[in-house]
Amino acid sequence: MRSNLLIALVGVAVSIAVVVTFSTGLNRGPLSAQDPSKRENFGGHSPGYPILGTTGDVLDPTSLNIDPKTAVIDPMKYLREFNYGRTTALSNGTSLREYTLIASDQQTKEVSPGVFYNVWTFNGTIPGPTLRATEGDLVRITLINNGTKFHSIHFHGIHPSEMDGVFEGIAPGGKFTYEFTAEPFGVFPYHCHMQPLEEHITHGLYGVFIIDPKKPRADADEMVMVMNGYDTDFDAENNFYTVNGIPYYYMHHPxxxxxxxxxxxxxxxxxxxxxxxxxxxxxxMFDLYRTGTKLIPDEYTDIVTMSQGERGILEFSYKYPGKYMFHAHKTEFAEKGWVGLFLVKDSTAESATENSNLTSIERNGSYSTTEFSNTGNGTTSFVKTGGLN
Amino acid sequence: MERDDGSVSSSYRITKKTILFGVVPFVVLGVMVIILAYSPGMLFQSSIKPLPQVSIEKVEFLDNSIVAFIRNTGPSEITIAQADVNDRIHPAAIEPGRTLSRLADARVTIPFIWNAGEPYVIGITTNDGTRFSKSVASAAPAPRPTVGQASTFALIGIYVGVIPVMMGLLWYPFIRRLSANKYNFFLSLTVGLLVFLGIDALLESNQIAAALAPAFNAQILIILIAILTFISLLYVSKKLVERASRQSKTDTEYESEIVSHSTPDSEHTIDIHSSRSSLGSSRQQLLIRPIAISMMISIGIGLHNFGEGLAIGAAVLLGEVALSSFLILGFTLHNTTEGLAIVAPMAKSKRIPITKLLIMGLIAGFPTIVGAWIGGFLYSPIATIIFLSIGAGAIFQVVYSVGSWMHHTTGGRGLMTNAAIISGFAAGMLIMYLTGLLI
Structure with missing residues (x-):
């Protein structure tokens, strides 16, 4: 009886060992059933790099589209979207501009193809909307806190202490209107200034505030670019680097x-x-206006390095048509998403139907350009009137 | 009906009731499981999703790509979002698909032109942005199961396993000629060697287990397997001895220098090597005889060498070891002592046929070759752990057997008071440690 028990025990142990071994390790044969008809190519973006085929799924944030429904932002729309606020002329001749920003901290959105992250946003996007005013305007920015934590808006620029968004936080469900005169002209960040600051910023509570000089700058194709990153695994190191919120976006959407x-x-x-x-x-090469607070360029260069919070205005034009890269020259950031393309077109050579000629550049061999935004073509799409809500 | 049955035959009713009582807890448990798993409100539901866990079990370097074999070792289904090399995002593909159920595995192929000999870190990011990575110390082309590669591994196995054990067997005539005390020294030296090997196997498997995903509970598996191996081998050997002793009961009553016996099973020639002091037959019955001990040592060492072969093959595959003659030499020196361990217990027995010695040598040495093949071509950490633990259990069982046999031959006086035994034991472990430094 006792021996039978022991034999049974040993038998069980041996069979467990066998099952564990064969179910986990030694079965290195073909993996579970695959559909051989579903065969895709991947790789080969760089010259000399192999293109391979697979019956599985392609994991390629460098060329795959992100679903606009779940994406944290539409970078093409963001690029040239300026919000001038609800504008009214005051009796003293000053323009009053009113904006509304809604802070939230509970959404999970796609920050890179297939990667979902708890984003904290102003008006649902990272970066938040670009606010724009002219020097001397009276601006009123109403913050509605739709989140679960205290939030605030801290603007860079000149304003009174109580409008600085540091010592007064807006409680969940609360509301506050920041009011100050837009000065001086330049480019300014705005961001949440609640503690822990790092957490509130890295989750996405920031955007750009542009103050134009009273005498406007020369007419140009204007765009905003915000260099950011996402630390999706919370190890105080960024997993993704982007310009305008989605890694590699402008590679497949030049x-x-x-x-x-x-x-x-x-x-x-x-x-x-x-x-x-x-x-x-x-x-x-470009003219660099550091902080955008002067009308004379500081530098004529092809690279500008900035610490956190630094900004500037870059002016240039392309002499030759074609595809041109722009990216962080901190190569690591470029290889984790901060890279994009300009597609320079010779508009004099092309007719008004130019858009139809822009077919996708060879699939699988290079970056596909399937979806062009029609906000392009050199016309800045200003959102001249109306608030953000 | 049941009542009627019960009133008629009490013994039958009790059996039925017993079964019923045995089943009741399972029924209650089943109800609990249903309540917990299917209750609409989910009694215990956290708003926080369980953390994903991905193990990168193996990384292979192919011609134009790096292939990572990954497994979902977390508590729930996961989706893989991207792959990277040295923390730089690269296009990749995952087969069979990007969604992995619990404990499912997948193959991630990253087109990449890598440089041999350089370290790489392969990263996998899940759809919640968590990155898992595995470092490879030195990229080396993955061994392909070709005839050439297989014979290379076989050659390694021969040098590391078969030849050293065979060389160790050459000590057989030397040990035969030793006096009792010197013989005890070498026998306990053997025990020292074995203890070292056993500890070594446990530590090595623990090292692999620690790197493995917690879902496998691999560390507890080591102890479990070692203990199970130990007790089952102990049980089997005692049964064998009991059976043999029953057949030779009359002989064991006599006091003699050497009483030899043959069992029907010729593998287990019984050599009773009793001491000058008399012993009760009941005690002798429980002792295992020298050749059986040597055979068990061979098997134990064979299992150990199988694990060692797995480890060597895997190390070559993972690029952790550059194969060199020096490395092989280290293993050869280290393993030569294993042959000594096999011959020592039976040195004072009746002359052993040379073929039997060779068979024991092969049992101990040949598994290295098989291990190297499996480790090199189908690396599996779990399999390595299991075989190393079985080896450890087998070795400790041998240690126990040799120990009790020596206890018997020294007349039941404490082993720990015998200077030759103590020094032999210490020397055995030191030899293993010092030769181990060469590896």
Whole structure:
């Protein structure tokens, strides 16, 4: 009886060992059934790099589209969208601009193809909307806190202490209107200033505030670029780097610009954790106006390095048509998403139906350009009136 | 009906009732499971999702790509979002698909032109942005199961397993000629060697287990397997001895220098090597005889060498070891002592046929070759752990057997008061440690 028990025990132990071994390790044969008809190519973006086939799923944030329904932002729309607020003329001749920002902290959105992250946002996107006013305007920004934590807006620029968004937090469900005169002209970040600051910033509570000089800058194809990152595994290191919220987005959706047309980029670095970030333009040089507070360029260069919170205005135009890269010249950031393309078109050579000629550039061999935004073609799409809500 | 049955035959009713009482807890348990798993409100539901866990079990370097074999070792289904090399995102593909159920595995192929000999970190990011990574110390082309590669592994196995054990067997005539005390020294030296091997196997498997996903509970598995191996081998050997002793009961009553016996099973020639002091037959019955001990040592060492072969093959595969003659030399020196361990217990027995010695040598040494093949071509950490633990259990059982046999031959006086035994034991462990430094 006792021996039978022991034999049974040993038998069980041996069979467990066998099952564990064969179910986990040694079965390195073909994996579970695959559909051989479903065969896709992947890889091969760089010259000399192999293109392989697979019957499984392709994991390629460098060329795959992100679902617009779940994406944290539409970078193409964001690029040239400026919000001038609800504008009314006051009796003293000053323009009053009113904006509404809604803070939330409970949504989970796609920040890179297939990667979902708890984003904290102003008006549902990272970066938040670009606010724009003219020097001397009276601005009123109403913050509605739709989140579960205290939030605030801290604007860079000149304003009174109680409008600085640091010492007064807005409680969940609360509301507050920041009011100040827009000054001086330049490019400014705005961001939540609640503690822990790092947490509130890295989750996405930031955006760009542009104050135009009273005498407008020269006409140009204007765009905003915010350099940021996402630390999706909370180890105080960024897993993704982007310009305008989605890694690699402008690689598969190149920004269309016209040959010889003046391009003006309002550039902000809000990147958390890494001490610096930078912007490098290929095959060209740009005039750099640091902080955008002067009308005379500080530098003529093809690379600008910024610490967190630093920003500037970049002006350039392309002499030759074609595809040109722009990316962080901190190569690590470029290889984790902060890279994009300009597609320079010769508008004089092309007719008004130019858009139809832009077919996708060879699939599987290069970045596909399947979806072009029609906000391009050199016309800045200003949102001139109306509030944000 | 039941009542009627009960009133008629009490013994039958009790059996039925017993079964019923045995089943009741299972029924209650089943109800509990249903309530917990299917209750609409979910009694215990956290708003926090369980954390994903991905194990990268193996990384292979192919011609134009790096292939990572991954497994979902977390509590729930996961979706893989992307792969990276050295923390830089690269296009990749995952087969069979990006969604992995619990404990399912997948193959991630990353087109990549890698440089041999350089370290790489392969990363996998799940759809919640968590990144898991595995470092490879030195990229090396994955061994392909070709004839050439298989014979290379076989050659390694021969040098590391078969030859050293065979060389160790050459000590057989030397040990035969030793006096009782010197013989005790070498026998306990053997015990020292074995204890070292056993500890080594446990530590090595623990190292692999610690790196493995917690879902496998691999560390407890080591102890479990070692203990199970130990008790089952102990049980089997005692049964064998009991059976043999019953057949030779009359002989064991006599006091003699050497009483030899043959069982029907020729593998287990019984050599009773009793001491000058008399012993009761009941005590002798429980002792295992020298050749049986040697055979068990061979098997134990064979299992150990199988695990060692797995480890060597895997190390070559994972690029952790550059194969060199020096490394092989280290293993050869280290393992030569294993042959000594096999011959020592039976040195004072009746002359052993050379073929039997060779068979024991092969049992101990040949598994290294098989291990190297399996480890090199189908690396599996779990399999390595299991075989190393079985080896450890087998070795400790041998240690126990040799120990009780020595206890018997020294006349039941404490083993720990015998200087030759103590020094032999210490020397055995030290030899293993020092030769181990060469690896």
């Amino acid at each position: 920004i269309q610009i016209d040959k010889n047309r003046l391009i003006r980029i309002y550039l902000l670095n809000i990147l958390e954790f890494d001490p610096i970030n930078n912007f490098h333009l290929h095959a060209n």
